[in-house]
Amino acid sequence: MEFFFDFVSPYAYLASTRIDALAAEHGREVDWKPTLIGVTILKVMGMKPLMDTPLKSSYIAHDKPRMARLMGVPLVQRDMRGVNSVAALRAFLWLKQGDPQAARRFAREVFERLWVRGLDITQVEDVREACIATGVDADAVAAAIDTEAGKQLLRSAVDEAVAREVFGVPYVVIDGEPIWGVDRLWMVEHWLRHGSWEPVAR
Amino acid sequence: MEFFFDFVSPYAYLASTRIDALAAEHGREVDWKPTLIGVTILKVMGMKPLMDTPLKSSYIAHDKPRMARLMGVPLVQRDMRGVNSVAALRAFLWLKQGDPQAARRFAREVFERLWVRGLDITQVEDVREACIATGVDADAVAAAIDTEAGKQLLRSAVDEAVAREVFGVPYVVIDGEPIWGVDRLWMVEHWLRHGSWEPVAR
Numbered sequence: 001m002e003f004f005f006d007f008v009s010p011y012a013y014l015a016s017t018r019i020d021a022l023a024a025e026h027g028r029e030v031d032w033k034p035t036l037i038g039v040t041i042l043k044v045m046g047m048k049p050l051m052d053t054p055l056k057s058s059y060i061a062h063d064k065p066r067m068a069r070l071m072g073v074p075l076v077q078r079d080m081r082g083v084n085s086v087a088a089l090r091a092f093l094w095l096k097q098g099d100p101q102a103a104r105r106f107a108r109e110v111f112e113r114l115w116v117r118g119l120d121i122t123q124v125e126d127v128r129e130a131c132i133a134t135g136v137d138a139d140a141v142a143a144a145i146d147t148e149a150g151k152q153l154l155r156s157a158v159d160e161a162v163a164r165e166v167f168g169v170p171y172v173v174i175d176g177e178p179i180w181g182v183d184r185l186w187m188v189e190h191w192l193r194h195g196s197w198e199p200v201a202r
Numbered sequence: 203m204e205f206f207f208d209f210v211s212p213y214a215y216l217a218s219t220r221i222d223a224l225a226a227e228h229g230r231e232v233d234w235k236p237t238l239i240g241v242t243i244l245k246v247m248g249m250k251p252l253m254d255t256p257l258k259s260s261y262i263a264h265d266k267p268r269m270a271r272l273m274g275v276p277l278v279q280r281d282m283r284g285v286n287s288v289a290a291l292r293a294f295l296w297l298k299q300g301d302p303q304a305a306r307r308f309a310r311e312v313f314e315r316l317w318v319r320g321l322d323i324t325q326v327e328d329v330r331e332a333c334i335a336t337g338v339d340a341d342a343v344a345a346a347i348d349t350e351a352g353k354q355l356l357r358s359a360v361d362e363a364v365a366r367e368v369f370g371v372p373y374v375v376i377d378g379e380p381i382w383g384v385d386r387l388w389m390v391e392h393w394l395r396h397g398s399w400e401p402v403a404r
Contacts, residue, residue, distance in 0.1 A: 044256060044257065045256045045257055045258070046250075047249065048248075048249075053249070053369070054246055054247045054248065054369075055242070055246065055247055055364070055367040055368070056367075058367060059367060059380055059382065066379075066399045069399045069400065069401070070389075070392070070399045070401055071401065072401040165257040165258075165260060167255070167256075167257035167258045167261065178261055180261065181385070183383070183385055183386050183389070184385050186388055187272075187385070190272070197268045197271045198271070198272075199271070199272055199273065199274040
């Protein structure tokens with residue numbers, strides 16, 4: 001199954017804390033696939049950012065902490081102005097080419113850095129620190145993400161996500177079934193368990 | 203608890219098939235509150251209709267039937283062009299003033315008319331047929347919804363929904379907790395059962 005994410009999404013972070021274990025319980029592997037969801041929402045869909053959407057922003061502000069509480073994981077409130085995930089996602093993709101497991105550890109570190117410790121992830125220095133915490137070669141990553149090939153990896157990933165109609169994150173595709181939102185992890189679990197949408201006796 | 207709905211939303215229809223029973227299992231009553239969600243989305247939020255939103259429309263087209271299947275209820279695919287809920291919602295509000303139970307029966311009939319039988323609900327004649335099927339006075343309703351007072355009832359209801367930041371339907375408010383979406387009925391159930399967002403041991 002595929003797990004589309006962007007580090008800047010708190011809901012993608014929340015889903016990231018559960019998705020691998022959920023899949024493993026049913027003998028499945030997860031392919032983590034990044035996208036730049038802000039670019040998709042603003043440029044492809046022509047919509048406003050979530051927090052600038054009238055009526056919806058206060059709901060989201062209320063919902064984020066309660067969803068974290070329900071899932072039993074930490075989540076800080078933080079100002080996202082100036083934060084972007086371009087460098088960190090390039091690093092993830094470059095790492096994934098050579099060592100998918102290291103890339104996964106790096107992704108967890110970046111999510112935690114931003115959403116648990118409230119640190120930035122935007123600058124190359126942030127990415128280097130995340131590499132060091134993950135035990136991967138920070139110099140090699142910092143060099144790679146500044147190359148044309150490194151940039152192209154992320155462009156291709158975003159293109160794929162848009163072509164696949166990933167309009168929000170987290171976004172799971174399992175056996176061709178698209179499932180959007182951390183609030184639908186119950187549907188991912190239902191599919192993993194039953195392999196169909198037949199209702200289950202309550 | 204409050205249940206904000208609009209007849210034109212298939213997801214509100216799906217939630218309407220479950221919400222009263224869910225509440226009753228926990229000794230709660232549901233106050234059904236209509237809004238014109240299209241007006242809210244287009245005029246207040248400045249957004250496009252769901253089915254005109256790039257990337258999202260095919261997801262929704264796939265999601266509606268699977269959600270109905272999961273919930274074990276019928277749902278027809280239908281062309282919504284030209285369908286609006288103004289007359290039917292005015293009728294609901296007028297009926298609610300005098301007999302909330304009759305209004306509830308009328309609402310179920312309108313939802314079924316549109317989403318199970320695939321009939322229209324837009325014209326006064328549609329509303330009259332729904333009244334007759336519900337056993338309420340069709341002539342009185344048809345007259346009432348054409349009065350200034352009848353129109354004002356719906357304007358006030360929409361104003362309240364917008365003031366309460368109801369940005370989509372179905373939208374449940376329970377003990378001050380706003381919960382949007384049929385895909386979050388599990389959260390309504392969680393709150394009814396536990397009265398908090400503390401995680402439950404799995």
